[in-house]
Structure formats: C-alpha cells, structure tokens
Amino acid sequence: MRIEQLGEGTPEVAVVAAIHGDEPCGVRAVERVLDDPPAVDRPVKFVVANETALAKGVRYVDEDLNRAFPGDPDADTHEGRLAAALAEELRDCTTLSLHSTQSYAEPFALVDAVDEIARSVCPYLPVSVLVETGGQSEGRLIEYPHVIEVECGLQGSAAAADNGVDLIRGFLTATGALADDEPVAGEDADPVVVYRLGPSVPKSVAEEYEVFAHNFEEVAAGESFAAADGDELVADEAFYPVLMSPYGYEDVFGYRAERVGVLDG
Ligand SMILES: [Zn+2]
Incomplete structure (x- = not known):
C-alpha cells in the first residue's frame, strides 16, 4: 500500500486507487493529480491499495480485496491483511474509491446507502447514475460509512483515466478540500438517477457469452437480454441491467x- 498526502494535518478526505490490480485508471488519475497538485484547504490522503496485484496486472493475488473487508492483520491471504490495513487507514475519512468495469464506458457512482454524504458529494461528480448496493455490500469497502465507489469507465482505457481525474477533482470540490474553489454543483448537469441493486444474474458454464441488453436501459418482461452458448435468457419481469457484460x-x-428516484443536487 502506497500513501501520499497533500496538505498538512490529519486527512479526513481520502482517494483510493487499485483496490483491483487490473484496473489501472485509478492509479493513473491519482498520479496525474499529484504531478500537478492543486492547492488544498483540507489535507487529502491518496492511497494506492493493492500494489502487488497492480505490479502483476492481476485483479488480486490471493482473494478479491473488495470482498475481503474487514480483513484481519493476521489473515492468511495478502488481501485479508491489506483489507485490515486499508480499513484502518481510512477509518475517519470520507473516501472516494476508483474502479473500472468491462460493462460501461460512462462513469457512475456506487454507495451502500444513499445517505447525507452521497447526497452532498454525488451532485459534484461527473456522473448521471448512482447505484445503491444496500444489502449486497458484504466484504466491500463501500460497506463502510462515508465511502463512495466510482466506476471510471472501461477497464484499461485512456478515457477511464481521464474520467478518474475529473471524478477526483469533483470529489475534492464536494468535500471542500480544494482551495479557492467554492463548491458549486453543476447547474446544467443532468440529475443523478438512483438505481437499487437487486439479485445477480447467474451465468451457466458455457464457451460463449453474449449480452444484448444495455446497462441502465430497461429490459422489458419477455425480452431476451443475454445468452450462454446461444441459450437465451428471457426476463420474467422488467428490470434495469447494471454492471452487465459477457465476460x-x-x-x-x-x-x-x-430505478428508485433522482438525486436533485
Ligand atoms: Zn474494481
């Protein structure tokens, strides 16, 4: 775990990259922000979490870090120990954790529950979607209060790193960390639509997977939305797909x- 700090004092604002080692956008974004550091009114902590997995270009070494919280300093796995150290590091911080996906190019945010922190931060982020994962956050960093996860875009893409920089800037603005920068929620920005995560859609063992649905676009009852080796999955009832991709x-x-509502800044 690598930790850098902007400003003096004990940070209550943190940005986390590389929870997953195969999602380089967060580290690139953090490095770009630190290369040209903004003046800050509040100290900010930047954490590169799973350096070992990052160096190997793999999601994790022993187990998925984002399923390993709270972890244990004496855990058998690298990620189990890292989870405990990271949770301790972030204990008193409002935290932005940067991820990327294989399913959606636009940035969006995830929280365990839409609380005051989510309501005050999300309108400043360049996102039009907020996913509430309540009840399905077991072992994840967002299980902790004051943590907002963002998906920056497609895994490995330059655009995801660019979005990461914008997400960090928006987060630092929302938390009042940037000097000379009055928090102003984007007045012309689209409202943030909130979706509540439901059950996962299992994949049967197959060689070829397809997804016909588009994330955050409603699938109607009776519509075929994915296939495993040509066997189509048909929706029993209408739903919105989230984080859905073939592989x-x-x-x-x-x-x-x-879809549960809209956050009005
Ligand atoms: Zn991730």
Missing part, C-alpha cells in the same frame, strides 16, 4: 436493478 465476472453476467 466481466466469472459466474454472473451482472445485476438486476430497479
């Missing part, structure tokens, strides 16, 4: 979600 996860296509 993004080993054993699920992604998730069903319902």
Whole structure:
C-alpha cells in the first residue's frame, strides 16, 4: 500500500486507487493529480491499495480485496491483511474509491446507502447514475460509512483515466478540500438517477457469452437480454441491467436493478 498526502494535518478526505490490480485508471488519475497538485484547504490522503496485484496486472493475488473487508492483520491471504490495513487507514475519512468495469464506458457512482454524504458529494461528480448496493455490500469497502465507489469507465482505457481525474477533482470540490474553489454543483448537469441493486444474474458454464441488453436501459418482461452458448435468457419481469457484460465476472453476467428516484443536487 502506497500513501501520499497533500496538505498538512490529519486527512479526513481520502482517494483510493487499485483496490483491483487490473484496473489501472485509478492509479493513473491519482498520479496525474499529484504531478500537478492543486492547492488544498483540507489535507487529502491518496492511497494506492493493492500494489502487488497492480505490479502483476492481476485483479488480486490471493482473494478479491473488495470482498475481503474487514480483513484481519493476521489473515492468511495478502488481501485479508491489506483489507485490515486499508480499513484502518481510512477509518475517519470520507473516501472516494476508483474502479473500472468491462460493462460501461460512462462513469457512475456506487454507495451502500444513499445517505447525507452521497447526497452532498454525488451532485459534484461527473456522473448521471448512482447505484445503491444496500444489502449486497458484504466484504466491500463501500460497506463502510462515508465511502463512495466510482466506476471510471472501461477497464484499461485512456478515457477511464481521464474520467478518474475529473471524478477526483469533483470529489475534492464536494468535500471542500480544494482551495479557492467554492463548491458549486453543476447547474446544467443532468440529475443523478438512483438505481437499487437487486439479485445477480447467474451465468451457466458455457464457451460463449453474449449480452444484448444495455446497462441502465430497461429490459422489458419477455425480452431476451443475454445468452450462454446461444441459450437465451428471457426476463420474467422488467428490470434495469447494471454492471452487465459477457465476460466481466466469472459466474454472473451482472445485476438486476430497479430505478428508485433522482438525486436533485
Ligand atoms: Zn474494481
């Protein structure tokens, strides 16, 4: 774990990259921000979490770090120990954690529950979607209060790193960390639509997977939305697909979600 700090004092604002070692956008974005550091009114901590996995270009070494919280300093796995150290490091911080996906090019945010932090931060982020994962955050960093996860875009893309920089700037603005920068939520920005994550969509064992649905676009009841070796999956009832892709996860296509409302800045 690598930790850098902007400003003096004990940070209550943190940015985390590389929870997953195969998602380089967060580290690139953090390095770009630190290369040309903004003046800050509040100290900010930048954490590169899983350096070992990052160096190997793999998601994790022993187990998925984002399923390993709270972890244990004496855990048998690298990620189990790292989870405990990272949770301790972020204990008193409002935190932005940067990820990327194989399913969606536009940035979006995820929180365990839409609380005051989510309501105050998300309108400043360049996102039009907020996913509430409540009840499905087991072992994830967003299980902790004051943590907002963002998907910056497609894994490995330059655009995801660019979005990461914008997401960090928006987060630092929202938390009042930037000097000479009055927090102003984008007045012309689209409202943030909130989706609540439902059950995952399992993948049966097959050689070829397809997804016909588009994330955050409603799938109607009776519509075929994915296929495993040509066997089509048909929706029993209407839902919104989230994080859905043919090969993004080993054993699920992604998730069903319902649209629950709009955050008005
Ligand atoms: Zn990730």
